[in-house]
Amino acid sequence: MAFIQTDTFTLRGYECDAFGRMSIPALMNLMQESANRNAIDYGIGIADLAQKGFGWMLMRFCLRMHQYPRYSQTIQLMTYPTTVEKYFIHRDFRVVAEDGTLLADASSTWLVFSMEKRSMVALPDFIRSLSPPTNVDPLPTLPTxxxxxxxxxxxxxxxxxxxxxxxxxxxxxxxxxxxxxxxxxxxxxxxxxxxxxxxxxxxxxxxxxxxxxxxxxxxxxxxxxxxxxxxxxxxxxxxxxxxxxxxxx
Incomplete structure (x- = not known):
């Protein structure tokens, strides 16, 4: 089964900078939270991997800001996996305003590491077997x-x-x-x-x-x-x- 995570957030003061714009770290934190919620639905959340001796590690991330959300604005954040390879899983993010205006998007590449050896491993079968959504237009895969x-x-x-x-x-x-x-x-x-x-x-x-x-x-x-x-x-x-x-x- 394929899952698209959709979360709605209203920006709080501590998520904004001195000019009232959403800060990049705050946005990335929300993206990470939504990504983990999506991973939990797929059965590959942080706790799921930890039980098997694995952990997630981000390898590539590219964020594009088209228009900055501002204090008290409500935004919708969507995320979903796009491609699963032997060693990497790719994930996209989209942030839109209430009227549908695209505010930001991001593409990312993740790997799995052994908690014991602290080294990268091939994606376990329970991750490689997941089904990314087919009704989305994925962003270009980031170069390694x-x-x-x-x-x-x-x-x-x-x-x-x-x-x-x-x-x-x-x-x-x-x-x-x-x-x-x-x-x-x-x-x-x-x-x-x-x-x-x-x-x-x-x-x-x-x-x-x-x-x-x-x-x-x-x-x-x-x-x-x-x-x-x-x-x-x-x-x-x-x-x-x-x-x-x-x-x-």
């Missing part, structure tokens, strides 16, 4: 390695953070949205106050844990795009690579 992942990176700004307890999720690693908040907080103050994100494209490379020290790096790519990188201070491993595109707000 986008162009910015392979390009040279010379950071112009670096900040350090220590992973706190409240950034850890049920899979015992840093929640994917926490990284996004850290990399956005590192953006130049003038950009944050005069522009808004049009798109953010993320590659998650490895997990990090409580008390890890991370370096949040950024570099201007063009007048309207910024490259981001988060690195484990001790190991030097890339945790996340990203590109954000900005427009006048």
């Amino acid at each position: 390695k986008p162009d910015f992942q392979m390009a040279a990176f010379s950071p112009t700004d670096t900040k350090r953070v220590e992973v706190g307890w409240l950034s850890i999720d049920q899979n015992k690693h840093v929640n994917n949205v926490a990284y996004v908040q850290w990399l956005l907080e590192a953006v130049d103050a003038d950009v944050l106050q005069t522009r808004e994100i049009a798109e953010i494209d993320l590659v998650y490379r490895t997990e990090s844990h409580w008390h890890d020290w991370l370096e949040i790096q950024s570099m201007d790519e063009t007048d309207s795009s910024i490259r981001h990188r988060i690195v484990q201070t001790e190991s030097g491993k890339d945790v996340i690579l990203a590109r954000s595109r900005w427009r006048e707000s």
Whole structure:
């Protein structure tokens, strides 16, 4: 059986920024919540996987903001799996206003890891056998390695953070949205106050844990795009690579 998750939310003050726009981390948190509800219907929620010794890990995520929801606005968020492969499952998101206006959409790629070995495994049969909806128009599948992942990176700004307890999720690693908040907080103050994100494209490379020290790096790519990188201070491993595109707000 195929399931499409549809949730309705009315934006609260703490989900909005200083200008009353919904914040990117708040939206991503709601998307993650809806995705887990959808996964539960399919029998592949966080608890379902944990019972079998597995966990979910986000590998790719690309969010496009067409029009920002604002404080007290009611939105409808839909999510559903689109394609199931040997190692990856792809999931789309759509956010619309009450009148049907498309506010945002996102595509994502997820993998499963062994809780014991903390390493990627092929999708178990109980996941590979699920049936994605057929009455949807899926977004293009994200490339495993986008162009910015392979390009040279010379950071112009670096900040350090220590992973706190409240950034850890049920899979015992840093929640994917926490990284996004850290990399956005590192953006130049003038950009944050005069522009808004049009798109953010993320590659998650490895997990990090409580008390890890991370370096949040950024570099201007063009007048309207910024490259981001988060690195484990001790190991030097890339945790996340990203590109954000900005427009006048």
